Amino acid sequence: MHLKHTLNTAIKSLLSQKSRSLLTVLGIVIGVAAIIVVMALGSGAQKLIIGQISNLGAESVVVQGGDGSLNTQSRTQTLTVEDYEAIIEPGNIPNLASASPIVTVSELVSNENKTYRPAIFGSIAQFFIESFNIYPTEGVPFSEEEIRSRSKVAIIGQEVKRQLFDTSESVVGRTIKIGDQRFRIGGVFPTTGRIVFFDVDELVLIPYTTAQTYLTGENTFVQINLRADNAENVEKVVFDTTNIVRQSRNIATGEEDDFRVQTQQALVEQVGTILSTLTAFLVAVVAISLVVGGVGVMNIMLVSVTERTKEIGLRKALGATQKNILTQFLFESVILTSLGGLVGIIFGTIIAYVTSIYLSQTLVQEWKFVFPINAVLLGVGVSASVGLIFGIYPASKAAKKNPIEALRYE
Amino acid sequence: MELFEVKNLTKKFQNLNETQILFDINFKIKKGEFVSVMGPSGSGKSTILHILGFLLDYTDGEYFFKGKLYENYNQEEAAHVRNQEMGFVFQSFNLLNVESVYENVKLPLIYSNSPQKDWDKRIKQAIEQVGLTHRINYPVYNLSGGEKQRVAIARALINNPSVIFADEPTGNLDSKSGQSVMETLQKLNSEQGHTVVLITHETSTAEHAERIIYIKDGRIESDKKVKNRKIAKLGYQK
Numbered sequence: 001m002h003l004k005h006t007l008n009t010a011i012k013s014l015l016s017q018k019s020r021s022l023l024t025v026l027g028i029v030i031g032v033a034a035i036i037v038v039m040a041l042g043s044g045a046q047k048l049i050i051g052q053i054s055n056l057g058a059e060s061v062v063v064q065g066g067d068g069s070l071n072t073q074s075r076t077q078t079l080t081v082e083d084y085e086a087i088i089e090p091g092n093i094p095n096l097a098s099a100s101p102i103v104t105v106s107e108l109v110s111n112e113n114k115t116y117r118p119a120i121f122g123s124i125a126q127f128f129i130e131s132f133n134i135y136p137t138e139g140v141p142f143s144e145e146e147i148r149s150r151s152k153v154a155i156i157g158q159e160v161k162r163q164l165f166d167t168s169e170s171v172v173g174r175t176i177k178i179g180d181q182r183f184r185i186g187g188v189f190p191t192t193g194r195i196v197f198f199d200v201d202e203l204v205l206i207p208y209t210t211a212q213t214y215l216t217g218e219n220t221f222v223q224i225n226l227r228a229d230n231a232e233n234v235e236k237v238v239f240d241t242t243n244i245v246r247q248s249r250n251i252a253t254g255e256e257d258d259f260r261v262q263t264q265q266a267l268v269e270q271v272g273t274i275l276s277t278l279t280a281f282l283v284a285v286v287a288i289s290l291v292v293g294g295v296g297v298m299n300i301m302l303v304s305v306t307e308r309t310k311e312i313g314l315r316k317a318l319g320a321t322q323k324n325i326l327t328q329f330l331f332e333s334v335i336l337t338s339l340g341g342l343v344g345i346i347f348g349t350i351i352a353y354v355t356s357i358y359l360s361q362t363l364v365q366e367w368k369f370v371f372p373i374n375a376v377l378l379g380v381g382v383s384a385s386v387g388l389i390f391g392i393y394p395a396s397k398a399a400k401k402n403p404i405e406a407l408r409y410e
Numbered sequence: 411m412e413l414f415e416v417k418n419l420t421k422k423f424q425n426l427n428e429t430q431i432l433f434d435i436n437f438k439i440k441k442g443e444f445v446s447v448m449g450p451s452g453s454g455k456s457t458i459l460h461i462l463g464f465l466l467d468y469t470d471g472e473y474f475f476k477g478k479l480y481e482n483y484n485q486e487e488a489a490h491v492r493n494q495e496m497g498f499v500f501q502s503f504n505l506l507n508v509e510s511v512y513e514n515v516k517l518p519l520i521y522s523n524s525p526q527k528d529w530d531k532r533i534k535q536a537i538e539q540v541g542l543t544h545r546i547n548y549p550v551y552n553l554s555g556g557e558k559q560r561v562a563i564a565r566a567l568i569n570n571p572s573v574i575f576a577d578e579p580t581g582n583l584d585s586k587s588g589q590s591v592m593e594t595l596q597k598l599n600s601e602q603g604h605t606v607v608l609i610t611h612e613t614s615t616a617e618h619a620e621r622i623i624y625i626k627d628g629r630i631e632s633d634k635k636v637k638n639r640k641i642a643k644l645g646y647q648k
Contacts (some may be wrong), residue, residue, distance in 0.1 A: 005520045016508065314504045317465060318565070319493020319521035321486055404465040407504060 027293025036348025122211025136187030313406025333391025341383025497566025556587025
């Protein structure tokens with residue numbers, strides 16, 4: 001049979017039942033649209049987070065205590081001042097350019113009767129500012145001297161300012177309480193949103209020495225950020241740091257490290273893997289809707305085969321082979337689901353685009369719409385496959401019909 | 411040369427009980443013959459046509475088409491024979507109602523291997539042969555019963571088959587339309603040499619053939635030449 005005529009017959013048949021075809025294909029449209037949305041937003045999130053981690057620079061190396069969980073706030077603080085001092089001891093790590101420890105503090109902040117629970121980090125302001133490229137728009141970052149003297153000075157995010165002061169005027173020089181300690185506001189970060197693993201707007205940054213002395217009461221860090229003098233020397237820094245910290249923590253030869261030293265590249269890969277896995281899981285969940293859509297297509301194709309029993313008998317009497325009939329009905333189901341897939345791709349792309357704009361305006365400015373070309377290919381492939389898989393049973397049922405019984409069918 | 415030869419043919423249907431429809435049928439039909447298979451309703455005449463037309467398997471006996479045993483045709487070959495060697499005209503027309511006359515006549519060509527460049531000419535010729543050129547683009551549902559049956563005849567002719575099977579072709583038509591259909595079948599037989607096998611329960615229709623095989627209760631009662639053969643002459647009602 002000529003393929004062009006099979007195609008024409010299939011299209012005519014679908015057009016003769018427009019409403020039914022549209023309703024049949026709705027499940028596929030929704031399924032494919034959902035896949036596009038999930039994959040587009042997943043790719044957007046991945047691009048954003050990996051971009052932010054990449055901003056740390058290829059020279060960046062991170063020493064983490066405990067199991068190396070990505071969540072800075074929930075990680076155990078096991079790195080000590082001794083570890084930090086061993087790292088910065090001149091000559092210990094020849095290619096080290098700079099280092100900054102991070103202490104996390106879990107306390108409420110308050111101003112008069114207003115309280116708020118921000119993310120409180122103790123660190124070195126300069127290093128923090130350079131790593132994440134955020135400079136206070138009000139005031140100045142606290143200095144080396146203020147770190148050494150354990151000054152009670154803080155740089156706060158916009159949300160913290162709003163919650164505690166509710167004013168657009170400068171709050172530099174005013175005071176807040178962290179726990180029961182009074183801190184002077186030395187600076188305010190600009191509105192930034194989430195970067196990597198924390199929200200700058202909900203951040204309070206204080207000297208790490210102050211955090212340890214007045215708030216945690218322990219000489220431990222959750223993380224120490226390092227910077228190699230050159231991107232090419234990153235692996236050397238990782239090697240030297242591992243050795244130095246092992247010595248500092250008295251880890252015997254043969255025993256495993258109780259800390260992790262990671263490069264920016266490793267972090268990018270780790271986050272990339274986590275986000276890809278998460279996206280794949282969500283796509284798998286969403287794909288269930290395609291199966292449901294496929295069953296709908298099969299159901300309607302079975303109805304169509306029954307309705308057209310006489311036509312099938314006639315075609316066979318006029319010389320159609322089983323293969324001809326099978327091909328004709330498979331064409332119908334594949335055309336139906338492929339069109340559904342295309343419409344789904346268009347809808348999904350529009351929804352993902354609008355959502356990306358919304359996210360960039362409300363949550364993270366840097367959120368960019370990523371056109372998920374792989375999702376489009378997946379959408380087309382999957383929808384056509386659904387038509388093929390769920391069309392086979394009705395089509396083979398049609399193909400096997402006995403011509404004379406089919407002709408007699410009323 | 412025999413186009414059809416059936417020997418000791420039987421057909422049983424397996425429903426709740428086994429029902430035997432045909433008993434020990436024997437006959438031969440030569441190329442170019444016009445034969446009526448006649449009998450009362452339920453006698454098994456349509457079953458014979460379906461077996462001859464490769465639409466139904468028989469239970470026992472032998473059936474040779476052009477000297478080759480039916481059982482030796484595989485499914486693809488059987489479909490090819492239906493497409494190239496046989497044309498079917500049914501009592502209930504069996505047309506695709508929403509399609510035009512042109513598209514209905516084209517249908518057997520779709521399943522043939524004939525070159526597409528000749529299709530248009532052949533379709534128009536077949537439609538002209540049955541006098542429906544003025545209705546060529548009409549949807550079939552707009553035609554009268556007689557016109558519909560002539561579309562079915564044009565469709566049966568399109569691949570220039572050896573045989574035309576007509577199963578009660580005048581059964582749903584008024585007498586004038588019936589005459590016109592019979593005239594067409596007689597012309598196709600006498601002028602173009604098509605073998606025609608006509609199934610009917612009416613003696614007056616059967617007598618348009620040159621030979622009548624009379625079936626009763628699944629058995630051949632008689633197989634005789636028609637003495638005073640009727641010639642249908644009415645012309646097409648355009």
